[in-house]
């Protein structure tokens with residue numbers, strides 16, 4: 222069993238003033254914080270020391286907070302090229318809005334500069350052991366409606382970043398493996414009736430995706446899946462590494478996933494979408510990611526639960542769910558798991574690219590961008606720009622959405638036991654060297670997940686275990702871990718009779734989308750010459 226190290230917070234008052242903040246950090250990094258007075262170093266694995274005297278620092282890894290009186294009100298923060306800077310931040314310049322962006326004490330402090338503000342170094346690290354970081358501030362306490370993520374976002378990161386990096390470094394010894402950078406574009410609404418849809422031309426899109434190194438998931442409406450053009454099916458089969466499919470609602474009605482409805486209706490909606498998609502797969506041989514891309518960005522918590530129960534692996538949603546009290550780790554971990562076991566994959570509008578991308582990458586979160594066919598206007602330059610920005614973050618894997626979420630786990634191993642923290646309903650992993658036992662946990666924002674069982678499939682057959690139960694495994698073995706809800710009798714779902722309404726409405730929307738480029742061309746032609 223991996224024990225959590227004790228980190229001293231000095232002086233004691235620093236911890237007392239930030240109970241919620243340090244509780245969140247303790248959860249996220251599996252460390253225990255203890256308030257201490259200077260000199261009381263017994264039993265500490267590391268320490269965070271605020272305004273300490275130079276000669277009275279503990280002989281353990283330390284984050285020293287030592288600000289000078291030199292400051293600017295906000296400005297830019299530039300990370301150095303040092304290999305001690307996280308790969309995703311290295312060499313970048315980000316905008317910080319802090320009221321006081323202070324430099325670290327001038328003169329006395331030595332070390333490798335990790336970041337500069339407009340007036341000088343704001344973050345240093347000792348070049349040799351023991352580990353010692355020097356930064357200029359600590360994050361302030363979290364409010365009830367705030368999470369740790371509110372201290373690490375566009376315009377506000379300079380207080381939290383050194384602390385998070387420090388906690389990562391002291392935990393790095395426990396064999397932790399984080400997921401690789403993974404990304405995808407999602408285009409809402411297109412179907413496979415024809416080789417174009419609005420500004421989308423599947424052949425041109427696939428060529429462009431290869432050239433600019435990205436992947437696009439077409440979030441298609443299950444209602445539209447009744448027909449697939451034979452040539453379009455060929456394109457999707459041939460280009461599967463750059464083009465894939467995901468699920469956009471069921472009939473694309475307004476509030477389809479968001480409105481109040483009976484449990485039966487919720488399950489019926491989810492099941493119907495899956496049935497339509499399975500039929501498309503059977504007829505065409507094109508796999509469809511079991512990821513729901515919510516139409517109109519709405520989905521009720523009860524519907525989220527129905528999605529998890531019926532076999533959806535994730536829900537793709539605009540940014541994140543706000544609530545009070547906010548979970549202190551909302552938006553901070555690999556994914557927010559809600560409604561008793563459904564991961565939310567937040568997506569960013571591709572037209573609003575900002576530093577948020579960098580923070581998501583830093584937190585090992587999927588980099589998913591949503592848009593519509595009209596975002597491909599201007600010869601797809603917007604998509605090319607976003608792909609370039611993402612690919613500059615490091616070694617990025619562009620994948621279909623199901624493969625993106627199947628890497629949503631963190632693994633750490635010690636003494637033959639691998640602990641897998643799941644942020645997904647389904648993951649695929651290789652059992653690390655020296656590991657012969659494995660157990661899983663689900664890190665959810667709520668605790669409705671007691672009904673989950675884990676189905677483990679590998680070359681040795683399939684087993685079912687509970688969350689937290691140990692299972693014997695073989696090193697090098699590839700395993701699929703699938704969460705199964707024990708609380709649903711799928712056979713009880715009654716499909717209501719099909720109504721003509723959704724069919725009619727979809728036809729109207731499609732007619733509008735298909736005519737957009739023609740209308741734009743027409744408008745351009747009608748515009749008087751400049």
Ligand SMILES: [Zn+2]
Pocket residue numbers: 409410469473516517
């Ligand atoms: Zn839509």
